[in-house]
Amino acid sequence: MAAIFLGVGAATALSPSNCFDSKKFQLSTRRSLSGRKPWFLVVRSDGSVNLGSNQRSRRTQQLITNAVATKADSAASTSASKQGHELLLFEALREGLEEEMDRDPHVCVMGEDVGHYGGSYKVTKGLADKYGDLRVLDTPIAENSFTGMGIGAAMTGLRPIVEGMNMGFLLLAFNQISNNCGMLHYTSGGQFTIPIVIRGPGGVGRQLGAEHSQRLESYFQSIPGIQMVACSTPYNAKGLMKAAIRSENPVILFEHVLLYNLKERIPDEEYICNLEEAEMVRPGEHVTILTYSRMRYHVMQAAKTLVNKGYDPEVIDIRSLKPFDLYTIGNSIKKTHRVLIVEECMRTGGIGASLTAAITENFHDYLDAPIVCLSSQDVPTPYAGTLEEWTVVQPAQIVTAVEQLCQ
Amino acid sequence: MATAYSSAKFVQPLSLNSTINGRSRDNSLFDPLKTGTSFLGSTRKLRVNSVHSNQGNVRRRLPVVAVSEVVKEKKVKSISNLLITKQEGLELYEDMILGRSFEDMCAQMYYRGKMFGFVHLYNGQEAVSTGFIKLLKKEDSVVSTYRDHVHALSKGVPARAVMSELFGKATGCCRGQGGSMHMFSKEHNLLGGFAFIGEGIPVATGAAFTSKYRREVLKEADCDHVTLAFFGDGTCNNGQFFECLNMAALWKLPIVFVVENNLWAIGMSHLRATSDPQIYKKGPAFGMPGFHVDGMDVLKVREVAKEAIERARRGEGPTLVECETYRFRGHSLADPDELRDPAEKARYAARDPITALKKYLIESSLASEAELKAIEKKIDEVVEDAVEFADESAPPPRSQLLENVFADPKGFGIGPDGRYRCEDPKFTEGTAHV
Numbered sequence: 001m002a003a004i005f006l007g008v009g010a011a012t013a014l015s016p017s018n019c020f021d022s023k024k025f026q027l028s029t030r031r032s033l034s035g036r037k038p039w040f041l042v043v044r045s046d047g048s049v050n051l052g053s054n055q056r057s058r059r060t061q062q063l064i065t066n067a068v069a070t071k072a073d074s075a076a077s078t079s080a081s082k083q084g085h086e087l088l089l090f091e092a093l094r095e096g097l098e099e100e101m102d103r104d105p106h107v108c109v110m111g112e113d114v115g116h117y118g119g120s121y122k123v124t125k126g127l128a129d130k131y132g133d134l135r136v137l138d139t140p141i142a143e144n145s146f147t148g149m150g151i152g153a154a155m156t157g158l159r160p161i162v163e164g165m166n167m168g169f170l171l172l173a174f175n176q177i178s179n180n181c182g183m184l185h186y187t188s189g190g191q192f193t194i195p196i197v198i199r200g201p202g203g204v205g206r207q208l209g210a211e212h213s214q215r216l217e218s219y220f221q222s223i224p225g226i227q228m229v230a231c232s233t234p235y236n237a238k239g240l241m242k243a244a245i246r247s248e249n250p251v252i253l254f255e256h257v258l259l260y261n262l263k264e265r266i267p268d269e270e271y272i273c274n275l276e277e278a279e280m281v282r283p284g285e286h287v288t289i290l291t292y293s294r295m296r297y298h299v300m301q302a303a304k305t306l307v308n309k310g311y312d313p314e315v316i317d318i319r320s321l322k323p324f325d326l327y328t329i330g331n332s333i334k335k336t337h338r339v340l341i342v343e344e345c346m347r348t349g350g351i352g353a354s355l356t357a358a359i360t361e362n363f364h365d366y367l368d369a370p371i372v373c374l375s376s377q378d379v380p381t382p383y384a385g386t387l388e389e390w391t392v393v394q395p396a397q398i399v400t401a402v403e404q405l406c407q
Numbered sequence: 408m409a410t411a412y413s414s415a416k417f418v419q420p421l422s423l424n425s426t427i428n429g430r431s432r433d434n435s436l437f438d439p440l441k442t443g444t445s446f447l448g449s450t451r452k453l454r455v456n457s458v459h460s461n462q463g464n465v466r467r468r469l470p471v472v473a474v475s476e477v478v479k480e481k482k483v484k485s486i487s488n489l490l491i492t493k494q495e496g497l498e499l500y501e502d503m504i505l506g507r508s509f510e511d512m513c514a515q516m517y518y519r520g521k522m523f524g525f526v527h528l529y530n531g532q533e534a535v536s537t538g539f540i541k542l543l544k545k546e547d548s549v550v551s552t553y554r555d556h557v558h559a560l561s562k563g564v565p566a567r568a569v570m571s572e573l574f575g576k577a578t579g580c581c582r583g584q585g586g587s588m589h590m591f592s593k594e595h596n597l598l599g600g601f602a603f604i605g606e607g608i609p610v611a612t613g614a615a616f617t618s619k620y621r622r623e624v625l626k627e628a629d630c631d632h633v634t635l636a637f638f639g640d641g642t643c644n645n646g647q648f649f650e651c652l653n654m655a656a657l658w659k660l661p662i663v664f665v666v667e668n669n670l671w672a673i674g675m676s677h678l679r680a681t682s683d684p685q686i687y688k689k690g691p692a693f694g695m696p697g698f699h700v701d702g703m704d705v706l707k708v709r710e711v712a713k714e715a716i717e718r719a720r721r722g723e724g725p726t727l728v729e730c731e732t733y734r735f736r737g738h739s740l741a742d743p744d745e746l747r748d749p750a751e752k753a754r755y756a757a758r759d760p761i762t763a764l765k766k767y768l769i770e771s772s773l774a775s776e777a778e779l780k781a782i783e784k785k786i787d788e789v790v791e792d793a794v795e796f797a798d799e800s801a802p803p804p805r806s807q808l809l810e811n812v813f814a815d816p817k818g819f820g821i822g823p824d825g826r827y828r829c830e831d832p833k834f835t836e837g838t839a840h841v
Contacts, residue, residue, distance in 0.1 A: 105625055134624055140657070145609040145650035152613020155598060156548065158620060175606055188591035188599070189582035190811035227818045248814040276820050276827070323820025323828075330823040362823050 084267045090260040092234035093123045096241035097161065099270065101131060104159065107245055110137040110150055111163030111200075120165050121201055121260050147173035147198065151180045154196040159245060167202030167254065168214040181250045182225035197244040199253035203294055203344055204392050206258070210380035213388075217254055217321050218350040228321040229275055230254040230293045234264040236319060239273025247275060254321070256294045278325035284314035287402055288332040290355060291342040292318045295393060299342050302398035311402060321351050324358055330366075333359065337368040338405050342393055347375040372401050416699040418691050490706050496764075496773045497782065499705055502541060503533040503761050504786045506557035509566060510736075512790045513556065513573060517740045521798070522573045525602075526587045529557040531703075531735035534760035535667050536561045538708025538730075539635055542716055548596040548634040550611035553588035554667075554734075555600045558637060563595045570793035576800035583803045584811065604638065605645035608664070611636035612651045615662035615725075622722075633719045634662045641672025643686045649693075652727065656694040659724035663715045664690075666729040667702065673738040674746045690727030702730030703758040706767070733758075808837035 087095065101107045108131075109124055115138035118125030128136040139146040143164065150160040164170040170177065181194055204213040217228055227249050231237035237255070244251035273279075281296065282303060291299045296317050303313050314332050318324065333339055339359060343352040352373040359371055374393045382388050491499065510528040517526055529536065532554075540549060540561035551558040559569050564580055572579025573587055580592050581600075589600040598614055601607040614634040621630040642648055643666060655662050666686050670677045678684050690697025696718075700711045708730060715726035733755035737744030768774040813819065816829035819841060833839035 108620065108624075132624065134620060134658075140650070140653055142646075142650035142654065145612065145647050145654060148606065148609020148647065149613040149616055149651075149654065152550075152598065152610035152615075153617045153620070154613070155610065156614045156617040158617050175603060176609060179601070179603060179606055180610060184599070185814055186811045187581060187585040187589040188593075188811075189580065189584050190814075191581070191591050191593040192598070193814040195814070225812050225818075227813075247818075249818045276817055320820065323818065325821045326823045327821045327825040 084265045086263060086265045087234055088260065089231075089234045089237050089255075089262045089264075090121055090123050092238040092264075092266060093231075093241050093255070094125065094127070096238035097124065097245075098127065098130075100242055100245040101127070101135070106157065107159045107161070108135045108137065108153075109161045109163065110139050110146055111161075112139055112141055112165045114138060114163050119163065121255075121257075123255075123260075124163070143169050143172040144174075144176055148176040148180060150196050150198075151176055151184070151194055154194045154250075155184070155192040159195050159197075161197040161199060161245065164198065164200030166212055166214075166257075167200045167216045168211055170198065170200065170216060171214075171219070173198075174219070177220065177226070177252075178223045182223040185225055193248050194250045195245075195248050196250045197241075197247075197253055198250070199241075199244075199255060201255045201257045201260070203254075203256040203258065204376070204381055204388065207383055207385055207388060208257070208381075209383050213381035215345045215350070215376070217252075218345045218353075220252060221322050221351065221354060226250045226252055226322070227275055228252045228254065229319055230256075230321055232256070232259060232293050232296045232317055232319070234262060235266050236273050236279060236317075238266060239271055240275065240319070242270075243272040243275045246272065251275065254293065258294055259297075273319075276320050276323060276325060278328040279317040279319050280328065281315040281317050282313065284312040284336070286312045286336060286406055287314065287338040287340055288329070288336045289313050289315045289340045289342060289398070289402070290318050290329060291315065292321065292351070293344060295342045295344050298393060298395050299398055302395040302402070305395065305399050306402055309399075309403075311406060313402060318355070324355060326358065326362055329355075329359065330363055333363045334366050337366055339367065339371045340398070340401055340405055341371065341373040341375075342398055343373070343375050344392060345375050346378050347373075348378050350375050369405055372405055374398065374401055416687065418688055418697040418699075490710065491773070493773045496768050497778065499537050499541060499709070500761075500764055500768065500774070500779060501782045501786065502537040502561055503705065503764065504783055505560055505566065505789065506533040506536060507761060508783075508786050508790045509556060509560060509569070509793075512570075512794060514736070514740060516573070516794065522575070522587070524586060524588075525553065525739050525741065526573070527554040527739045528736045529554055529734070531755065531759070532667055532669060532732045533557060534705035534708050534764075535637070535665065535702045535730045535732055538702075538705045539637075539663075539665060539712040539716075542709065542712050543633065543635070546596060546632045548598050548611070548614040548632065550598045550607045550614065550634065550636045551590070551600060552604060552607060552638050552642070553600070553602050554639075555588070555590045555597075559590040559592065559595075559597055559600075562592070562597045564590065564592045564597060566789050566793040567796040568592075570790075570797040571800050574797040574800070575802060576797055577803040577807065578796070578800040582807065582811070584807075598634075604642040605647035608636050608638060608642070608647050608651045611662055612655055612660060615655065615660035615719075616658070618661050619658065619722075631720045631722075632661065633716050634660075635665055635716075636662060637665045637667060639672065640666065640668040640670065640677040640686065641675065641680065642666075643668075643689070644681055649689075652689070652693040652695065652725070655725040659722065661719040661722065662725045663712070663719055664725060664727045666727070667732055668729055669732050669734045671734070671738070671747060673742065676746075685729075687727060687729035695725045695727055697727045697729065699729045699731065702732030703755065703760050703763065705760050705764050735759075805837035806835055809834050809839065809841060810837075812841070 113120055114124040115128035115133055115136045124136060147162050150162040153160050181196060184192060185194055202214060202216055220228060229240050229251060231240045240253060244253050289299050299315055303315060306313050314336055316328060316332055341352040341355055343350060345351045352375045356371050356373050374397060377391045379391050381391055506529060510530050513526060513528060516522050536557045549558055549562050556569055560566060568580040569590060572581055572583060572585060575583045577583050581589060585591060585600060588602040591597060591599050598610055599607055611634045618630055618632040621627040668686060687697035687699040698711050701707050711728055715728055718726055735756060765779055817827055819828040822828045831839055
């Protein structure tokens with residue numbers, strides 16, 4: 001396996017322990033970001049060493065805008081960009097954020113503990129050292145007001161990224177998100193744009209309790225004028241972050257607490273992911289499984305079992321929670337005629353409920369069976385591990401559902 | 408410096424640098440209302456700002472005084488320090504007359520069925536809007552509430568655009584999409600117009616943040632734009648108010664928080680809703696000076712406003728200014744206004760800011776009756792013209808329905824046919840369903 005080290009100066013001595021020592025990794029990251037331009041060292045398992053440089057990658061202007069990865073494509077892309085670097089999802093978010101902050105000085109970050117602390121999930125680690133305390137602003141604990149402040153800043157020319165330490169905290173900012181973020185562009189007759197990005201971790205974690213395990217996508221989805229996207233891999237995390245920052249619309253980027261440490265190799269070249277497009281994870285013939293965020297991994301786990309049992313599921317990560325990519329979804333339904341939606345949202349009024357309605361409206365004639373939607377139960381997420389497991393959709397349930405659907 | 412203090416009660420933060428120690432030292436200087444009894448209210452005695460005491464910090468309490476006495480006080484001041492030039496005086500007068508005539512016309516139009524919904528009129532509070540906004544540059548920002556018509560007019564939004572907006576026509580400043588409570592103008596840096604109280608204050612804080620950001624991060628050295636946030640007494644019990652006072656003081660943002668304390672939040676008296684009704688005192692709790700000023704006197708407001716705005720421009724941070732004012736009409740045109748004591752209304756009617764300024768201008772020979780009448784006539788014509796323009800303008804066409812939902816219409820997503828939905832001709836027609 002290969003490991004990446006950000007370092008300044010001579011290469012550090014490498015040992016297996018270095019690879020897994022995350023603390024040390026953080027330290028070296030911090031040093032390099034505050035000092036010279038970062039470069040990185042790729043050590044491959046065969047002992048060969050390559051040198052990479054962010055500077056080089058930034059000069060490469062090749063933008064991959066349509067990043068819908070298919071099975072074949074992902075194989076091609078990894079072979080095409082062997083120089084790609086491996087990182088964790090939170091680092092991918094940071095990389096995207098940093099690239100955009102370098103590119104445009106109007107991009108700034110505000111939120112609780114984003115500056116000196118580096119972000120409660122390390123997404124903004126090192127950025128305050130590099131960009132200063134005003135560009136990476138540590139706010140007091142006042143979600144409604146600092147979200148509103150971000151909106152006012154966006155109206156007057158900045159491009160802020162507001163971080164909710166946990167998406168659940170943004171319930172306090174609902175006033176600003178609904179009235180000002182979503183609607184102000186319209187009520188001002190198009191005079192003011194709000195190019196704000198509101199992001200943060202949500203979803204059910206590991207026994208975090210009911211209030212820290214909320215899925216706010218279902219509450220926000222009715223707000224007109226906003227876009228919502230959910231990232232699920234380091235690749236689309238960085239791509240969506242960059243796209244959201246560049247968008248003139250207010251975008252809410254949902255991250256998931258349990259996905260921050262996913263590792264993936266991503267290209268060195270600059271790329272963005274399309275905000276409105278869904279991602280084809282695994283093409284198939286028998287059933288369309290629509291999912292997003294963490295449930296993608298439960299679905300892929302179930303897919304392994306299903307493949308062994310002889311099924312061929314097509315898995316699509318919808319990514320864009322509002323608006324839905326009806327083209328990708330529609331094409332899939334026209335092929336398989338069966339739909340299973342797997343989501344972490346509550347059963348009532350969740351993304352799955354809306355998606356079911358949208359599919360019924362648009363593709364009813366193509367369905368051979370009723371749409372099955374697996375969502376979390378309408379239960380406040382319990383603390384106890386066993387109970388928590390039963391509120392969320394598990395791979396076994398997905399397998400059963402597909403089997404029933406395909407009878 | 409003395410002038411500002413003589414026309415307003417002024418409270419400094421107890422100590423601007425450290426947090427704990429200055430209390431006992433400073434308290435005696437800056438706490439005139441120690442007993443905290445009658446501040447303001449319909450059932451209590453009215454307290455007039457009357458402090459010219461040469462003894463420094465002793466404040467006298469006066470009962471209600473007649474307008475002539477108030478004017479006399481002003482006159483005394485005017486000899487010792489000419490507050491305004493003739494040109495300024497006429498500008499202030501014109502602005503206040505515009506505000507008053509416009510609002511009166513709104514009431515007429517509403518009852519004739521030309522405008523709908525919730526309309527909140529500003530009659531009686533003109534001194535605050537004129538006193539503050541006429542000191543601003545075009546690049547400075549103003550954030551208001553639902554009682555925003557006159558703020559818009561003072562900031563420079565043409566009367567035609569505001570009236571059209573109220574009539575719901577496409578030529579309105581927000582293309583008819585905002586209405587009475589959502590006046591916006593990018594050109595004049597009017598950032599709204601908000602229907603929920605308190606939700607504009609963070610937006611104002613954001614605009615001030617941008618100003619600071621421009622100066623310090625983008626290195627635009629001459630950027631000294633100031634933001635004014637206007638809101639009422641009811642809002643001062645709302646969390647967003649306190650949260651923003653904290654942030655603005657913390658980061659020394661170039662903002663002035665202007666409280667238009669007209670004593671009533673629809674039917675809720677300020678005294679019944681607020682544990683400590685002296686709003687200006689809440690500034691120092693957050694580390695910024697708090698001023699209290701007679702909001703029925705445009706010259707006093709202007710003096711204090713000048714201080715506060717200059718302070719912000721210099722980068723010294725925010726100020727909280729509480730203007731004691733009154734609305735002559737109900738909360739909105741739908742409000743029967745039965746709760747307020749007629750005697751209270753009469754007292755304030757006698758302190759009509761326009762009448763007061765008129766008297767001042769004439770008695771200090773800054774302007775003649777004829778000049779002022781000419782201004783009134785001119786404004787009448789402006790307002791009539793605005794109504795005509797609004798009447799004749801067309802309402803928004805169907806095609807406008809979906810235009811401004813997103814700044815980037817790709818946000819409507821990709822349709823089943825693979826094309827972006829906004830490319831569908833039904834979108835430009837406004838007949839597509841979203």
